[in-house]
Amino acid sequence: MVLLCAAWGVGQVAMKVGGEGISPLAHAGLRSIGSLALLWLWCRARGVPIVPPEGARAAAALCGALFAGEFVLVYTGLTYTTAARGVVFLYTAPCLITLLAHLLLPNDRLTRGKAAGLGLCLVALMLAFGDSLRLPSGREAIGDLLCLAGAMAWGATTITIKATRLRFAPAEATLASQLAVSALLLPLGLALGEPGIFDPSPLILGVLGFEIVLVAFGSYLAWFWLITRYRVSGLAALSFLTPVFGVLAGAVLLGEAVTLPLVTALVLICVGIWLVNRPA
Template sequence: MPPKTQLDRTAVGLMVLFCTIWGLQQVAIKFGSAGISPVWQAGLRSIGATVLVFAWASLRRVRLFEADGTLGAGLLAGLLFAGEFALIFLGLEYTTASRGVIFLYTAPFFVALGAVWLLPHEHMRRAQWAGMALAFAGVLVLFGENLFGPEGDAWIGDLLIFLAAMFWAATTLTVKATVLARASAEKMLIYQLAVSALVLPPLSLVLGEPGVFAPSAAVWASLAFQVVIVATASYLGWFWLIRHYPATRLSSFSFLTPVLGVLAGGILLAEPLTPAVFAALGLVGLGIWIANRPAPAAR
């Protein structure tokens, strides 16, 4: 499938589905943290997903071990991926899912900035910048009252997750700007999962984490959701998308995730759904529409 310059219905539908899953991820991490240490939980997730992606690739006869020049870029992407999720899981120990998600979803701006130098063929028009700004304004409306008034140690978690956003953007740019862009989605993902599966458990031991300290049905269910749905199915789809569609346009769509995450919190955690939620939905939807409009035809 040749790379495309616009998002078609397939890409839009998949991005809405994935953004919903990623919004639920914040709730799942919180549930899992009630019984599993943060970095250990991230490591278990990567180990389980590595096994599943290997099985999937074997069934589809995808070649994962052929020499294709992707090893260096793949290891770099894997280390960035491990750093991203170590920071996310640690950050959520200090801050709420609602606070954390706004910092995590600054990543599309880092992708857009990096694309200026690394992906010149994905030039950002002024309308796209304006659309992304509108979408981010929607997120600020939703979380603004808390963004500028952190209490206690919340700023530590905010900072960790803000750094995680930079790691996420760096991973996306590594995939798009190197030979990894020619690799299969399965190979892109297995580099990241396998490296993080090797890095995160030893990091957990170095940090002195207790590991699994209060197992329960909810804890194991949240981990299973992260392994099967998030880290395997949605990430395979995401890396297939960024291989075939413009990274900047896909990243602008990801602003749906924090809003959908708040909706999930309202449904699953009985968090209040205020008028700001619906205002944010409107701004995010408008921003995504503007950012993904085709360029006007030249006269």
């Protein structure tokens, strides 16, 4: 899970760079189309079904809609608010996932230790991005709410997988249903007047390739496999590492500054993760 967070953190930088040459919805759609093609080859080589079992198809369709909706909400939200504010509101999702797990999953209850750990992670995230968390303008408030709605879609997707027959389906089939629906974001973006790939430079195409192979195919396949086998509250807490890795990747790859609040936030997040995952 730590490796996945590192990949997603670098993926945030890749999305930022790729956005300089690909419009948002087309970007997400192209990523899903490429990853779906790789997943089909993977399933064909391994003899794994790519279609969810019959009893899980309604849940798979719902997850696909939520998965695509998350990207629409977050990409749109980031056109109204800053990236730092968007990250903070998007990463309320682990808290939402843990609360829903407490309500809907009998084997994943919220304890005082888990609540303290999640609260510490959220405070640490606000510390890391505190400079950007002033009172929002009207435009920023719209973007903040859209990113918060994206967090809700992320949480609902995770719990739907865990609480339905999808938890018994191969991870490949679960991922395929979500990539298939989110691939529709490409024609949606073009229908809304997006230019698609407007700067097909080697850097932009290389970034898109990284997102297709390592993020949307490799890391998401591993994520859906993990969901079916481990407590979602523990996985959700670990996901707080993603924005920290994203800032660190920005420092290494884009020359952005690493501040003392960021380092402090990383320490606090590690303590919070320990509180959530420690044995009872």
